[in-house]
Every structure is written in structure tokens, then in C-alpha cells.
Amino acid sequence: MPTHFYDRLSNDLTNLFESGVNCDVLIEVGEETLLSEIYKVHSIILQSRSSYFKKKFDEITKNNDHVETLKLPNISVKVFDVILKYIYGGKISLEKLENSVIFDLLIASNELELDELVGYLQTHLVNNCASWLRIKFAQTYRISYQIKNLKIIRDFCNDIIAKYPNTIFESEHFHSLPEDALISILKRDDLQLEESKIWEFIIQWGKAKNPNLPNSLDKWTNDNFLSLKEILKKCLPHIRFFSFSNEDVVEKIYPYQQLLEHRLFSDITIKSITPTKPISSIVLPPRKILNTALPTRIIPIPFSSNIITDEHALEISSWIDKKEIPYIENNPYEFKLLVRGSRDGFHVKTIYNICNKVSNTVIVLTVEGTGEILGGFNPLEWANNVNRLKQTQGSFVFSLKTANLKNSILSRVVKKFDCAIINYPKHSWLCFGDALGLRHNLKTGKQCHCMKSSAYPKPIRSDEFISPSKFYQEISHEFLFSVEEYEVFKILPRNDLK
Template identity: 75%
Template sequence: MTTQFYDRLSNDLTQLLESGVNCDISIEVGVEEVNIYKVHSIILRSRSPYFKKKFDEITFNENHVKVLKLPNISVKVFSVIIKYIYSGKISLEKLENLIIFDLLIASNELKLDELVEHLQSHLVNNNASWLRLKFAQIYLKSYQIKNFKIIRDFCDDIIAKYPNVIFESENFHSLPEDILISILKRDDLQLEEVKIWEYVIEWGKAKNPTLPTNFNEWTSTNFVTLKETLKGCLPHIRYFSISGEDVAEKIYPYQQLLEHQLFSDINIKFIAPTKPISSIMLPPRKILNTTLPTRNTSIPLSSDIITNEHALEISSWIDREENPYIENNPYEFKLLVRGSRDGFDVKTIYNICDKISKTIIILKVEGTGEILGGYNPLEWENNNSQLKKTKDSFVFSLKTANMKNSILSRAIGRHYSIIGFPGDLVLQFGSALGLIGNLKTQKRCYCMKSSEYPKPIRSSEFISPVSILPSKNSLFSVKEYEVFKISPRK
């Protein structure tokens, strides 16, 4: 039986690093904050192929010391790495997730494979919510660095289950072709094939901004250009899984992108399903029988207007996160008021929400189906008029079937962000969103240009210019409304 004394060995080598005795290498780390580490080449050579190669390339200076500069690695990250190299130990508990990810990138650069695998497993097993929050950034990096297989598999699984995370992201059009192709190859991508086709066309058009915006103006040359751009993507569409109606509506206008035989075979399959064809028929994707929750939360959302995905997006706005949460909502949405249950009069909101802070008001607009709303971090007051300033309130319109992306407009805190006149049945988020009287029967709600909430949350035809009274075209009534109390999840 072999007895191992690794702890003693680890401590002795750590003391050797701290002593600085017999060091023959000087490593300069960082740019703005620069630190110099005096180390032993024989130890770093034995632990890292990167250092072995670099030390062979560097010559000794007049003090018989080799100097290596690593400006792209921060002092905080390298301090962890050098202790690991000498001691074989690492502690991640007190490190921020971003530092851990930077540590992973640096470890890969320095060819510390054992550490690369450990850090990936740590992030996936212990910090999955952060990976989802920074999904686009993490996903692209995982494909740029081949050793990030654990994180790449984690991201691929999310994309398969929640494809809108990438297809509806702001970064979709800049997605590299090889990454898009890897997504299209997945048999378990939980998305209708015709939607995949539409996203691929959208991606191809974005790569060719000179293509006519008016499709009726397209020439054969335009189709050739788009076909060349999509030549690596088109073979991975499951054309024979698309319905005849969708082929006629979505595929037919772009038939010039497809080889003549393929388009002919697609049509033959609808006319004579049993007739043999020469084109390759990719198998249908393995769509789960049970509907996957869209960006699921474990607490049911009691709403007739918004989805869990909407709630996650609102929560990310409250936390001022750059990217929407994907799952594990940190907040509970407690329903306080619903128009169809409690009444549509603004007075109802004041009565029920009196002295309650951190509330979200959600409106479903009659006629257009728009979902508008506002977040008030302050208390509503039933018996007092209020003119209050805050930088933490915001108004918004949410993504729907007719609206591709949500719009967020934050208060700047310079003017009155929250305005309440209970006696006059008036409730306002500056002048950006106003609720007046009976929300269902009176058609007095409005959106107006606002210096407090600079970004309009409706299209220009429904936004009133700055004035004393809103314009007629900006007035609307609501089909339904809800008010939620937002609380941290217990």
C-alpha cells in the first residue's frame, strides 16, 4: 500500500512560491493593474505545456532571468492560477462568476486542461443561472474554444429546448455560419420546421443588407446572392416536414434558392405521397409530446395576459440585467387586481394597492392586442395626490404574436416619474403611459411623448406629441388589466 502525503507537498511548494528563493522567471501580468510574479521555471514547465514552450522561446536578460508578459490575464485571475500550479488547490467560493469565467479562459490559454474541465463543471453544476443570463456571450465563446465541450453541451441543450433564446436574440444575425449549421443539424430542436426556415432566410438577408427590402423588387441575381450565402444551411432544413400550406406560403416565394429537383420532389410528396423521389429526406425532428414550458419558472403565474417568458423579462428589467432571464425567476408575481374580477375603474387600483410598493401594471389594449405596462417601485397612495421622482420605474410593451420584440423605457429621474390623482381617477407614469377613469368603457388611456421616459413604447401612429391633452389617435381602452405585487422568491 502506498501512503500519499499530498497536503504536505502542496504546503511546501506554496511556501517555495511565497519565499521567492531561486526564482529564474519573472511574469508580468495585467495592463492597468500590473503585478510581477517571480516563479520557478522547472515547476511551471512540468505543469503546463504553454509555459514549457514559452520559456524555450525567451532568452535570459542580464540578470539571468527570463521575463514573460501576459497583459491579457488580470492580476486577480493569475493569482488564483499560480497558486493552483504550485499547490494543486483552488477555491472558487468567494469569486464572482465573471472572474471564474475569465479564469476558465486563461486556464485554457495556459493549457491547464485539468483546471479547464473543473471550472466548466463548476459553472454548469453550481452557476447555471448565470450561464443562462449571459447566454449569448457564453455560447459564442464555447464554440470559439474547442476545449469548452462541457459548457457547449450545456448551451446546446438549452437551445434545443428553448430555441427562441438564440433565434430571437439580438445577436442572432451576427451568429457565425458554423454555429447556425450546428443548431440546424439537431434532431431535437423544439421548433416548427417552417419557423426554422423563416429564421434561416432572415439570417441570410441580414448577411446581405443590400438586398431589396421590397420582395417584389427582387431579381434573379438577388436570389443567387442569398442562395450562395445560405448554401451551407439549406441542406439541413427538413423540407418534407413542412405542411403544404406553409410550403405554398413560405417556401414557394423562395423556390429559386432550392435545387429544381428538390422543389419538384417537395411538391410530388404532397400530390403522390407514396411515389419515390431522388432528393434526400431528412427525418422529422423529435418534438416532445408534452409542450415545453417557455423559459419556465417553478411558481405558477396567475395571469390571463402575460406568459412566464414575459414575467422573466420583466424581472430582468427590475434587476437591470442586460439579457432576459431564461428560467428560475428570482421574483414572485402575486396578483392583486384583475379588471374582469375586481372592476376596471382606476379607483379600484388605488383602493386595493394602497400603501403597496413594487407593483407591475399590465394592460391588454382593446383592438390591437398590444400588452403595455409600467413598474412602480414606490407606494401607491389612495388618499393623497403624488408627484414622485425615481430612476427605478419603467414602462414597456411586451413581445406578442404581432410584435417581434419587447420595448423598455426607463425613467431618468429628472422629472415626475410617478403621478397619481386618486380623486380624479388618474394614474400616470410621467406622460409616457396614462390611465384615466374606467379603463374598459371610456377609452381615455394614452401614450404620449415623454422627456421622463424617452423611448416610446408604441408605434409613432399611437403616440401623442407632447401637449396638455393627448391626441385622439393615442387614446385607447383595455380589454383586460392586471396588477401584480413583485416580491423576492422565498
């Protein structure tokens, strides 16, 4: 039995790459000049490890110094660093990489035809980053069908769809779903959706492919039905027509009978009237619908808000617990409503009076005129009888994602902890350092602000709304805002999840 010295081999090849000795290829990675980097590599090693590089190096010509240059603008420097360590040393470390970078690494590995790495990264994402994949479900699912090698990711997504079909059928991306992706879903015996509902969704999908079809079915011509039939011809064989109730046959299949072959529609009709009579059409087995109700993907948290959603609350809870991967279900906290502006009043003193001696509170508000949702978390008690700067390392401010903000922004206190919270009830000020300040009447005063803050260094609003002034008295009127609505919640551990 041979003895293997892989560690020494790996280290020697890694040292060869780092030394740059006898390199004969330059690879420029990254699109933007400031974020790009040029790597000196050995063509013989890259060609032996990747068929992609073998083909590329055969296509490009050498310069006067006998050096080839290859550009890879679609791959980031961070990702290519990992790839080169794998190519030379056969080693990969994912512990310190963000999930988004690991996913980009997967896409790049597939592009470079590193099949071993593609398989490993898919398995890693499914086994260790499932929550992140669910959060990025629409993007993940779309890419898994655009890139045929991502079967492990694709199967993972299909398993989710089978259990929670509305994830895709009721999503805004459903009508643009590729045909092969839709068919793979329709083939599932465990798709947890009534057949009549599946039929309705399939009709919707087909109509979206031909927007010229009349809105009213009464105005459809034979050519209209033939057009839709052609669009759906690969989907129709996977519909379990003999699982429809008699009522659904009449209400949902009958209006579209021209989409079906005459023999099939005749057999559906016969089976509805005389279930025991033999028919010639293929009868697909009914789907295996679970008798017990499936748990919802997100168990609603016991709170009522006019501002934030369940998803927002899960995200805030993740920040409180400093989770790298956000919660997507089973929120560990109850958001108990204490104050609401439209119900209790908009003056800052109202917040102090109701929240006096209450700790672990979240304030959320909507900015008048922009629809932004801003807020902050204070782990300490508010006090309504004394002006005081309060020290904490656990507070943070944020801006939550909305239709106009793709991703939420989190800014934790990182310095000046002794003035992280400005508890000034006598001046009607309530502030998170300089990052978010609430003053006097939040609705009518237009005295709230966001300033540049060294304590909370990441701005939660775009630069046009962040005041560069160091003192409130010097803030220009254009940087001040009023609040359309605000709410304060007490954050409590949920006992029902224990």
C-alpha cells in the same frame, strides 16, 4: 500499490511559490497600472504544467539579471491568483468567487492551455451556475463558439436552444451567429421548432450576410439567388424539407426554389402530390417535436406594470430574498399593484393614504427626461398619521437596467439603520435615508432627489445626478427631478407555486 503523498507535495510547492526563492521569471498581470501586479515564479514549474508557458518562455529573452519578464494584460489579478495556486499546489477553491470571475477564470485557463482546469471549470459552471449561464446566455453562447475547447458549455447552450429555440432565433444576435454554430443547431433532431419556421429564419440569416440583396423578391436576379445559395450551401442539407406541409411548400419553398438543386425541388413537389411515390433525394427524419407543450422559461408573475418587466420583477424578488444568483423563472412573489400615479394621483400623501399599515412594499418610478427606473423596498409598514424615522436592516434602493443602463444597481442599507426609512406624511416626505427622496407632488414639483448617503453607500444614479449636499435645503436645482410615472406594489408570497 504505490502510496501517494500529494498533500505534502502540494503544500511544499505552494510554500516555494510564496517564498519567492530561486524565482527566475516575472509575470505582469492586468492591463491598468493601478490594477496590475507582478508575480515572481519558477519557469520550470510553469513550463511543466502548461505548454503555453513552455512556448512563451522559449520566445522571450532574459535581462541582465537573468530574469525573464512576461506580460499577461488580458488576465486579472484575482483570476491569476487562482491559476497560480492550481499550477503550484494542484488546488482550487471556487466557493467565494463570483460566477463572472469563474467564467473569466475559464477563459484564462483556456488561453494558458490548462486543459484539466478548463474541463473542470466548464463542468462546475454547468452543474452549479446554470441559472447564471442562462442569464448571460448570449455572451456565453458566442464565446463558446469563439473558443473551440468549450464543448461542455457549448453543448449546454445547444440543449437550451433545442428546448427554447426562440432564445437564439429571435434574439438580436441571430444574424451574427457563426455558421458552424447555426449548423450545430440545425442538426438537432430535438429542435422544438416547426420546419417552415426554421426555413424562414435560415433565409433571414442568409440575407443578412448579403445586405445588397433587393428587399422585394420580385426584383431578384439569377445572380441574387446564386449568391444566397452559396451563403446557405452548408445549411441547406440540414433542413427537413419533406416535413413541410403542402401549404408551406407552396408559400415558403416555391419562391426560393432556385436555392435548391433541381432534383431535390422536384422530389419535394412529387412528395407533396403523391406521398407514396419513391424519390431519390435523401429524406431526413422529422424532428422530434414534443406532443406536450414545453413550460415557458419564465412563468409570468401575476402583475401589471407600466414601468417594470417580468425580468425586473424577478431581479427585485432575488434582492428581497438575498439571492446571489437571481431568479430567472417561477417568481416566488406576487406584485400586487396598490398605487399608480397616472391612475391615483402623484402626491406623496396619496401613497401614505393608500399604503397605510401596509408592509413589504416596492416603489418604482421613472425619472422625467432620463428614462431611469429608480425605486426602493420597505419591509416595514407605512403610517399616514405620524412623522417617524423607521429602523430596519432589510430595506434597499435600486436603479433597474434599461436601454441606457447595462446592469441594475442595488444599494442595501448598511448603517444608520434607525433612519433607513423616513416616514414623514405631515411634511409629504417619503424617503429611503438620503439615497432616494420623494416629496410633495412627484410630477409637477421637481423636488425628488438622490443624495450621497452613508446608510445606502452605493449610489443608484451616476455622479452627475447625485447631490453632494448633506441637507435637502441646500440641494441645487440641477440635482432635483420630477417623476414621469410611479407605482407601488405589495409583495406577497405566491400560493400557486406550492
